Amino acid sequence: MANTETSLKEAVTIEGAIGAALVDYTSGMALGTIGGGKELDLNMAAAGNTDVVRAKVRTMEMLGLQEDIEDILITLGSQYHLIRLLKGRGANGLFLYLALDKNRANLAMARHQLKKIEADLEV
Amino acid sequence: MSRAAVSPMLVRLAAEKATGALLRDHGTLYLVDGRVVHAESPAAPGVDVLLTTGGRLPREGWDEAVDRAGAHRAVGRFLVDSGRLHDGELEICHLGAVFDAAFFALSPTSGPTRFRYGVGHWFGTVRPVSAEAVERETVRRRELLDAVWPYAAVDTAPVVPRPASPGQTVGARQRVLLAAADGERTPAELARLLGRPAFHTLLDVRRLAAAGLVETPLAPEPAPPPQAFLPALPVADPDIALLRRLRDALEAHL
Numbered sequence: 001m002a003n004t005e006t007s008l009k010e011a012v013t014i015e016g017a018i019g020a021a022l023v024d025y026t027s028g029m030a031l032g033t034i035g036g037g038k039e040l041d042l043n044m045a046a047a048g049n050t051d052v053v054r055a056k057v058r059t060m061e062m063l064g065l066q067e068d069i070e071d072i073l074i075t076l077g078s079q080y081h082l083i084r085l086l087k088g089r090g091a092n093g094l095f096l097y098l099a100l101d102k103n104r105a106n107l108a109m110a111r112h113q114l115k116k117i118e119a120d121l122e123v
Numbered sequence: 124m125s126r127a128a129v130s131p132m133l134v135r136l137a138a139e140k141a142t143g144a145l146l147r148d149h150g151t152l153y154l155v156d157g158r159v160v161h162a163e164s165p166a167a168p169g170v171d172v173l174l175t176t177g178g179r180l181p182r183e184g185w186d187e188a189v190d191r192a193g194a195h196r197a198v199g200r201f202l203v204d205s206g207r208l209h210d211g212e213l214e215i216c217h218l219g220a221v222f223d224a225a226f227f228a229l230s231p232t233s234g235p236t237r238f239r240y241g242v243g244h245w246f247g248t249v250r251p252v253s254a255e256a257v258e259r260e261t262v263r264r265r266e267l268l269d270a271v272w273p274y275a276a277v278d279t280a281p282v283v284p285r286p287a288s289p290g291q292t293v294g295a296r297q298r299v300l301l302a303a304a305d306g307e308r309t310p311a312e313l314a315r316l317l318g319r320p321a322f323h324t325l326l327d328v329r330r331l332a333a334a335g336l337v338e339t340p341l342a343p344e345p346a347p348p349p350q351a352f353l354p355a356l357p358v359a360d361p362d363i364a365l366l367r368r369l370r371d372a373l374e375a376h377l
Contacts, residue, residue: 005250026327054294
């Protein structure tokens with residue numbers, strides 16, 4: 001059992017992690033952020049990526065796909081941005097957001113670890 | 124970007140690391156050592172509504188927690204220790220409720236602001252947040268609402284659904300909201316009924332209004348221009364008369 005702080009701390013131990021955030025995608029608010037530094041404003045990334053998630057959720061509904069989104073991957077020249085939607089009982093539209101350095105990260109491993117962090121958060 | 128403080132008093136209390144309750148027209152913020160630990164507003168459903176309406180927690184479970192832990196201000200802690208909620212769940216739900224209530228508590232008001240030193244809240248501290256973070260989020264939320272649909276009248280008016288255009292689709296969450304909108308309930312009432320944060324409901328209503336799926340009430344008529352305090356006396360000097368007309372014309376444009 002973890003709280004948001006321990007989950008985010010664990011997320012930035014993932015190899016190549018630049019920063020992480022837990023985001024409410026209805027309001028666009030970051031419930032917690034860690035890392036990021038000067039080059040990545042995580043509060044802004046949180047708010048902006050809610051539009052990505054909302055658009056995808058909406059598209060799935062329009063297509064009539066009765067499935068949950070597990071994660072969304074955005075690949076940049078030098079970074080990976082990984083969005084993992086939470087689907088626990090009380091989770092009312094939350095996602096974990098993880099920015100990774102492409103040169104240092106192992107994508108398969110990062111996805112696996114993020115999935116585990118989500119399960120531990122148990123929301 | 125420089126912004127005026129949402130509440131200069133909150134900034135000052137945070138700086139002096141005050142503990143107590145900040146009472147404003149539309150709600151109350153509870154501080155411990157200058158950090159926000161709780162917030163309440165009549166406009167926003169409390170943690171109890173958010174937890175029990177969706178069925179996450181039975182009402183009796185909540186009542187028992189308040190009975191047994193309310194006196195020593197540890198209701199949140201009790202909910203976790205007694206196995207009713209997970210740690211992360213409590214924190215996320217409580218943070219959501221705090222930012223929701225703070226948004227309304229910090230809404231612009233002309234009423235008095237008071238601070239009662241030493242007053243705490245029975246829910247207890249879960250995760251304190253800085254006053255600066257609360258102010259920043261409150262401003263962001265105001266700007267977000269206006270970016271979506273700059274008509275504040277929809278926030279307080281009864282939500283009246285409009286028929287969808289052919290091919291227009293609505294997301295699941297908004298569908299539930301529209302189904303509950305009976306033409307009389309306001310966004311705040313719908314939030315309470317559905318057990319959702321009030322700001323989230325305002326945002327959905329503004330999005331629906333922007334999509335033409337909810338009526339946007341006409342803004343109230345602008346107030347008539349105030350009468351001049353002094354009756355214009357007839358004057359002999361045409362320059363003075365001209366200056367008066369100029370002044371009146373300028374004032375009419377204020």
